[in-house]
Amino acid sequence: SYVLTQPPSVSVAPGKTARITCGGNNIGSKSVHWYQQKPGQAPVLVIYYDSDRPSGIPERFSGSNSGNTATLTISRVEAGDEADYYCQVWDSSSDHPEVFGTGTKVTVL
Amino acid sequence: QVQLVESGGGLVKPGGSLRLSCAASGFTFSDYYMSWIRQAPGKGLEWVSYISSSGSTIYYADSVKGRFTISRDNAKNSLYLQMNSLRAEDTAVYYCARGQYTGEFDYWGQGTLVTVSS
Numbered sequence: 001s002y003v004l005t006q007p008p009s010v011s012v013a014p015g016k017t018a019r020i021t022c023g024g025n026n027i028g029s030k031s032v033h034w035y036q037q038k039p040g041q042a043p044v045l046v047i048y049y050d051s052d053r054p055s056g057i058p059e060r061f062s063g064s065n066s067g068n069t070a071t072l073t074i075s076r077v078e079a080g081d082e083a084d085y086y087c088q089v090w091d092s093s094s095d096h097p098e099v100f101g102t103g104t105k106v107t108v109l
Numbered sequence: 110q111v112q113l114v115e116s117g118g119g120l121v122k123p124g125g126s127l128r129l130s131c132a133a134s135g136f137t138f139s140d141y142y143m144s145w146i147r148q149a150p151g152k153g154l155e156w157v158s159y160i161s162s163s164g165s166t167i168y169y170a171d172s173v174k175g176r177f178t179i180s181r182d183n184a185k186n187s188l189y190l191q192m193n194s195l196r197a198e199d200t201a202v203y204y205c206a207r208g209q210y211t212g213e214f215d216y217w218g219q220g221t222l223v224t225v226s227s
Contacts, residue, residue, distance in 0.1 A: 033213035048213040090212025098156035
């Protein structure tokens with residue numbers, strides 16, 4: 001089945017830019033979605049369809065997807081952005097269609 | 110507003126059974142596919158099972174296939190997960206989530222904890 005690989009952790013200073021990668025075979029041909037999860041809470045969708053933002057998600061969150069890597073970018077990082085982030089794709093060719101990445105812990109220094 | 114509320118979690122012995130429910134409100138339940146997603150303590154998200162809007166198409170993760178059964182009752186706006194032959198590795202918070210046609214989960218429940226232990 002399809003595998004999505006993320007770095008375990010990313011550290012960033014407040015006000016700087018955090019980039020979280022999600023690697024998968026030809027992931028650029030799929031729609032990638034991103035979730036933020038804070039401790040003790042359910043995941044929240046922050047980017048869908050590679051680069052669209054749900055209502056209520058700050059413009060500081062953006063996404064891109066090409067080749068074998070999708071990227072979630074968080075600009076002007078704030079302390080409140082500290083969380084786990086997961087990428088996800090729908091693999092329509094599989095009978096295991098929903099695939100999550102391994103997750104990345106973002107730490108704000 | 111959209112709400113998903115899971116229930117039915119608890120402590121169960123290995124080999125036991127449990128039935129999770131997810132009550133949906135604030136949207137036309139029968140228009141959306143649904144999934145169960147779990148998260149073991151300190152671990153990442155793991156997709157468990159998918160059911161189409163009508164219930165005609167169902168998928169399972171290999172880790173639960175043959176032991177878990179997903180179902181839905183569109184008249185009752187409810188999603189279910191029947192879990193049999195439970196193992197210690199099934200211990201997790203179980204979330205129900207609403208799926209969109211582009212593949213993302215736009216709404217999640219608060220989760221229900223299942224603990225499998227003797």
